[in-house]
Amino acid sequence: MPPLLEASELEAQYGWTKVLHGLSFGVESGGITTILGANGAGKTTTLRAVCQMVKTGGQVRFDGQRIDGKSTEQIVRLGIAHTPEGRGTFVSLSVEENLRLGAYARRDRTGLAEDYERIFQYFPVLAQRRRQQAGTLSGGEQQMLAVARALMSRPRLLLMDEPSLGLAPLVVREIFDIVTELNREGTTIFLVEQNAHLALKVAHHFYLMEQGRVTFSGTPGQLAEDEVIRRAYLGSRQAAG
Amino acid sequence: MVDLIQSTLDGVMSGSSYGLLALGFTLIFGVMRRLNLSYGPSIMVGAYLGTLLYVQFGLPSALVAAVVVAGAIAAAVYVERLCFAPFAVGAGIASMVSSFAIWMQLEQASILVLPRHSYPFPTLGSGEPWQIGPLLLRADQLAMLLALLALSAGLYVILYRTRFGLALRAIIDNRTAALLVGIDVNALMLKAFALASAIGGVAGFLVLAANQQVTAMFGMWATLKGLIAMMIGGLGSIPGAIVGGLVLGLVETYAHALFGPQIRDLSAYLALFAILVLWPHGLAGGRAEQATPQRGERWTTI
Numbered sequence: 001m002p003p004l005l006e007a008s009e010l011e012a013q014y015g016w017t018k019v020l021h022g023l024s025f026g027v028e029s030g031g032i033t034t035i036l037g038a039n040g041a042g043k044t045t046t047l048r049a050v051c052q053m054v055k056t057g058g059q060v061r062f063d064g065q066r067i068d069g070k071s072t073e074q075i076v077r078l079g080i081a082h083t084p085e086g087r088g089t090f091v092s093l094s095v096e097e098n099l100r101l102g103a104y105a106r107r108d109r110t111g112l113a114e115d116y117e118r119i120f121q122y123f124p125v126l127a128q129r130r131r132q133q134a135g136t137l138s139g140g141e142q143q144m145l146a147v148a149r150a151l152m153s154r155p156r157l158l159l160m161d162e163p164s165l166g167l168a169p170l171v172v173r174e175i176f177d178i179v180t181e182l183n184r185e186g187t188t189i190f191l192v193e194q195n196a197h198l199a200l201k202v203a204h205h206f207y208l209m210e211q212g213r214v215t216f217s218g219t220p221g222q223l224a225e226d227e228v229i230r231r232a233y234l235g236s237r238q239a240a241g
Numbered sequence: 242m243v244d245l246i247q248s249t250l251d252g253v254m255s256g257s258s259y260g261l262l263a264l265g266f267t268l269i270f271g272v273m274r275r276l277n278l279s280y281g282p283s284i285m286v287g288a289y290l291g292t293l294l295y296v297q298f299g300l301p302s303a304l305v306a307a308v309v310v311a312g313a314i315a316a317a318v319y320v321e322r323l324c325f326a327p328f329a330v331g332a333g334i335a336s337m338v339s340s341f342a343i344w345m346q347l348e349q350a351s352i353l354v355l356p357r358h359s360y361p362f363p364t365l366g367s368g369e370p371w372q373i374g375p376l377l378l379r380a381d382q383l384a385m386l387l388a389l390l391a392l393s394a395g396l397y398v399i400l401y402r403t404r405f406g407l408a409l410r411a412i413i414d415n416r417t418a419a420l421l422v423g424i425d426v427n428a429l430m431l432k433a434f435a436l437a438s439a440i441g442g443v444a445g446f447l448v449l450a451a452n453q454q455v456t457a458m459f460g461m462w463a464t465l466k467g468l469i470a471m472m473i474g475g476l477g478s479i480p481g482a483i484v485g486g487l488v489l490g491l492v493e494t495y496a497h498a499l500f501g502p503q504i505r506d507l508s509a510y511l512a513l514f515a516i517l518v519l520w521p522h523g524l525a526g527g528r529a530e531q532a533t534p535q536r537g538e539r540w541t542t543i
Contacts, residue, residue: 053420076423088418090411101411104404105423149422 004029004063004188005050005080005157011057012042012049019045021212022058027157027190032183034191034199036232037209043192044085046209047159050190051075051082062157077105081155083146085162091135095126098134098145102152119148122178140171147178157188164195176202196229208232243375248498249491254382256490257389258451261444262467263474263482264393265437271413271477272433275333279320279340281464282347283438284445287312289351291446292360292455302363302450309449310442316347317438321431348460359456362449381451388447392440393483399436400479409433413477441467469509473516475523484524488512 003026012020019042027033035043049056051072060068067075076082081102090098099119103112120127123144129137134145143163150158163179164172172195180202183189193199200206200220208216208231216223216231223231262281269277290312291305300308324339366380400406408429411419420426445463449455466489474485489509496508516524 051421053417071425072420073423073425076421082421084417084421088415088421090414090418092414093407093410097407097410101407101419101422101424104408104411153423 001029002061002064003027005190006061007046007050007058009058010046010049010060012045012054014045014054019054019212020049020056023209023212023214025207025214025217027188028205029188030183030186031204032179032189032191032202033205033207034193034203035207035209036193036196036199036228038233039194040211041209042212043209044161045212047082047084047161047190047192050159051080073105076153077107079154079156080159081150081153081157082159083143083150083161083163085165087142087146089134089137089142089145091133093134094131095134095137095145096130098149099126099152102149105153115152115154119151122151122181123148140167140175143167143171143175144178147175147182151182151187155187157190158182160189160191160193162192162194164193164198172198196232197225200225200228244498247376248494250376250378251382252491252494253487254379254385254490255494256487257382257385258444258448258486259466259470259489260389260483260486261385261392261447262441262463263470263486264389264396264479265439265441265444266467266471267474267477267479267482268396268437268440269434270471271479272409272430273325273336274477275325275336276468277320277325277340277434278337278464279316279324279344279347280438280441280467281462282344282351282460283316283320284309284313284441284463285351285460286316286347287314287442288362288445288449288455288459289355292362293355295363296355296360300363302365305363306443306446309446310439313438313442313445314435317434317441318431319343320347321434325430325434326427344460344464348457351460352457359454362453362455364453365447365450379451381447385444385447385451388443389483389486392443393479396440396479405429405432466509469513471523473513473523475520475525478523478525481523481525488516488524 005027008024010020010023011018023046035046037043045054048054050060052068052070052075053072056068058068059066062078062080067078090101099116103115125141126145126148129141134142137145147163160179163175176198179189191199191203203220205219207214208228266280269280287309291309294300294308295305320340320343324336324343328335364381365384370377370379400410408419408424411422411424412426412429416426441463449459470485470489471482472485473488474481474483489512492508492512493505497505
């Protein structure tokens with residue numbers, strides 16, 4: 001079976017600056033795939049490129065269909081949800097309105113009430129804060145809201161950008177528990193994470209990225225964790241030498 | 242005392258038309274984060290179209306109103322496609338400068354069709370003021386107040402009770418996130434632009450009906466009054482637009498009553514200056530946090 005999301009020779013640039021130099025990767029259906037790499041390796045840009053939020057080259061296929069050249073809004077409607085860097089909370093809107101916007105692109109509006117129920121089961125704190133302005137939530141609650149909002153679109157693929165960023169360890173663990181739980185229920189997840197230890201614990205497959213290129217691809221366990229971390233953050237060249 | 246009450250009444254009435262103009266202006270600014278200088282001239286295109294049909298065929302007032310609104314919307318769509326859609330949110334200056342160029346274009350096009358300095362405009366009602374005790378009240382001015390109340394209530398319902406409004410508020414709040422939940426931001430911006438100019442069209446019609454004439458200065462007048470009222474109230478704030486319009490109307494009318502007509506326009510700028518010094522974010526300063534750029538979003542106002 002071909003991967004759910006497949007990119008070949010993916011390039012991306014901001015203005016004149018190229019950030020991704022021909023990246024190829026696949027995200028298997030039903031799994032958790034993660035990209036590891038140092039700051040500035042192009043991890044966030046990779047997710048943005050999938051959603052066509054930057055100028056891209058190369059091919060991206062979702063479920064066999066070419067999606068490069070489509071608009072962000074069309075891609076979202078195909079069933080890709082993206083929790084962006086910085087969480088993308090609508091701070092002046094209420095928690096409930098944030099969730100309602102999550103379902104904005106959904107064609108079938110049946111089962112909305114059940115989805116609210118399901119999400120409030122996952123995130124009871126959001127149920128308590130339903131009418132509260134989302135900007136008043138704590139960082140962890142906003143990250144939960146970002147995931148919850150993404151789920152409201154009933155995505156087939158969830159792109160997550162650094163869900164652990166700036167959160168207390170306990171909250172991070174809670175969020176990662178939810179991520180694995182969601183995956184077990186069938187959502188394919190493509191995760192970008194700084195915290196390699198955490199990401200390797202949940203992922204089925206990982207890519208190492210350096211300066212806009214993939215330098216290694218494999219399953220956790222294939223490389224010792226300290227080796228992964230050395231390569232991801234110190235660079236493969238130094239590691240090889 | 243009677244003079245003061247009469248002035249207040251007049252100020253609220255003319256302030257209502259400024260509030261309407263600012264309402265459209267602020268809607269565009271809130272959604273686009275960019276200034277549309279062609280706002281007034283777009284309304285002028287509609288007004289000139291209405292005037293042309295009125296002068297040539299004696300179209301009744303109601304139809305002229307419809308033509309003014311439709312013309313303003315059509316011109317606004319033209320402006321949006323030309324000056325706003327092609328540029329990114331960060332390119333505020335490019336949009337503003339090009340909307341200035343289109344201002345000239347729209348104004349000249351209007352003047353080519355109706356070259357005289359002024360033309361008659363159909364009135365609302367008989368134009369005779371009602372006498373209520375010692376006070377005078379004009380039907381066309383009352384219509385401005387009613388229109389302000391009705392349209393701001395309508396806008397509130399659209400923004401807070403409809404899916405379209407929710408999406409608009411999402412764009413105003415966080416454009417990137419709005420894209421990521423699947424909102425077609427470009428299409429919605431065009432709709433918001435059209436809606437804003439429809440409100441402006443209503444304002445334009447009511448003002449011209451009260452003046453009973455239209456002049457070639459109308460485009461500039463509408464942009465300036467709308468801009469001042471919006472800035473007094475606070476950029477992008479809907480309650481601010483209403484408050485700003487009323488404050489501007491009152492200041493102008495009081496200045497007129499106290500110091501004579503020459504001071505009227507000057508007082509508007511003085512009021513703007515004083516208010517911006519005291520409350521840099523406008524009177525509805527509660528939205529101050531919105532006037533600062535959000536993470537990952539660079540925008541330029543002026």
